Amino acid sequence: MDAEQPTWEDLVIRPAPSAPVAAPAPARPAVAVPAALRPRQRQVQAAYLAHELRAPVTSIRLGLEGLSEGAVDRLTDDERQMLDIAIRNTLRLEGLVNDIMDYSKLAAGRMEVAKEPCDARALVDEAVDAMRAAATARGVRLVRDAAPGLPRCSAESRRVVQVLVNLLSNAIKHSPQRGVVSVSVREGTREHAGTLLFRVKDTGPGIDAADLERVFGLFEQAGGTVKKSEGTGLGLTLSRAMVELHGGRIWAESWKGCGATFCFTIPVAASDLSRPVDVYAEPLQVHGLVAEFARRFNAVLALFV
Structure with a gap:
């Protein structure tokens, strides 16, 4: 007897047998990144x-x-x-x-500066011109004061302008409307002999004495709190590193309620020195500073990556 043939309804209504499904491939184990890396x-x-x-x-x-x-x-x-x-x-x-x-x-230890003799007055002019619009928008007056006949400094001009712009930006932000921000450059004397001394002064609320060093820390602002104002919180940190890579120093002076002054030195170009000067008795510990910056930067970055 012939086998029963499938009807039209069998072919249309009954689902075709499904093909065997392959077992899912085992998940690849996550690659462990060593803690040191x-x-x-x-x-x-x-x-x-x-x-x-x-x-x-x-x-x-x-x-x-x-x-x-x-x-x-x-x-x-x-x-x-x-x-x-x-x-x-x-x-x-x-x-x-x-x-x-x-x-x-x-x-990463890859930041370098290509130093050459630079006109300090031109560096101040460039930084002031770059911040003129920002100062005008906030109702702050910019004043520049560069002594005539200055020797040239040994610097990468772009980096020194960047430091000045960072300091001017902070000064403008913290100055009241109709306030004054001044930037000056003089030849260093006494402990600053053999350098050019730059100063950026504002008419803001000032900084507590206990915070004068902390403001250069990573993601910090006056008062020791995590950076809350606009920006990355890296401006003063980068400024300090750049100045020290040039062989200079940077610091803040302030009295609460009397504004703040940020000062930094850049060595005079060797060709413009009238006599050899031992600027600093001790070498600057740039590598230790970079290591501490890197440690704190990585700790904060870990929260977002």
């Missing part, structure tokens, strides 16, 4: 993130600036204000990215 891994991640952000942020800034220049006669006051705010915040973001990249180099 974790700080380095976080530094690389931070540097990579900052590097990837730099190009698009710069592109956005250039686009906004081009739009601002091309549409200057076609924007309402409100539109102009919104565009200016966007440009300022893009510049701020660009600064944050650059700070992270600089700190990653510092923590």
Whole structure:
């Protein structure tokens, strides 16, 4: 007897037998990163993130600036204000990215300075010009005072301008409306002989004596608290490292309620020294400072990576 043939309903309604499903492949075990390599891994991640952000942020800034220049006669006051705010915040973001990249180099021991004889007056002028718009927006007056006939300093000009801009930025932020921020440069005397002495003074609330050293710590501000104001909290930390890489020193002077003055020295160029000067009796311990910065930076970065 012939086997029963499947009906049309059998073919349409009954599901076809499913193919055998292969067992899932065992999960790959996570690669354990040795504890000694974790700080380095976080530094690389931070540097990579900052590097990837730099190009698009710069592109956005250039686009906004081009739009601002091309549409200057076609924007309402409100539109102009919104565009200016966007440009300022893009510049701020660009600064944050650059700070992270600089700190990653510092923590990895890869930050170097290419020193050459520099005109200190020109460095002050460049920094003041860079911060003029920010000061005007906050109603703060900038005053520069560079003594005539100064010798040249031995420095990488870009880095010294960066230090001055960091100090001016802090001074402007902490000065009241109609306040005054002054920046000066003089030839050092006595314990500062053989250097140029830069000073940035504000008319803000000042800093407690107990905090004068702590303000240079990573992610700290006056009062010893974690950085709360805008920025990465790296500005003074980077400034200190850059000054010391030049063979100089940086410190703060203040009395509560009387403003603050940030001072730093940069050695005079050897070709401009009238006589050999032993500037500092003891070598600067830059490597220990970098190690401490790296330890604290990695501790905070671990919270986000």
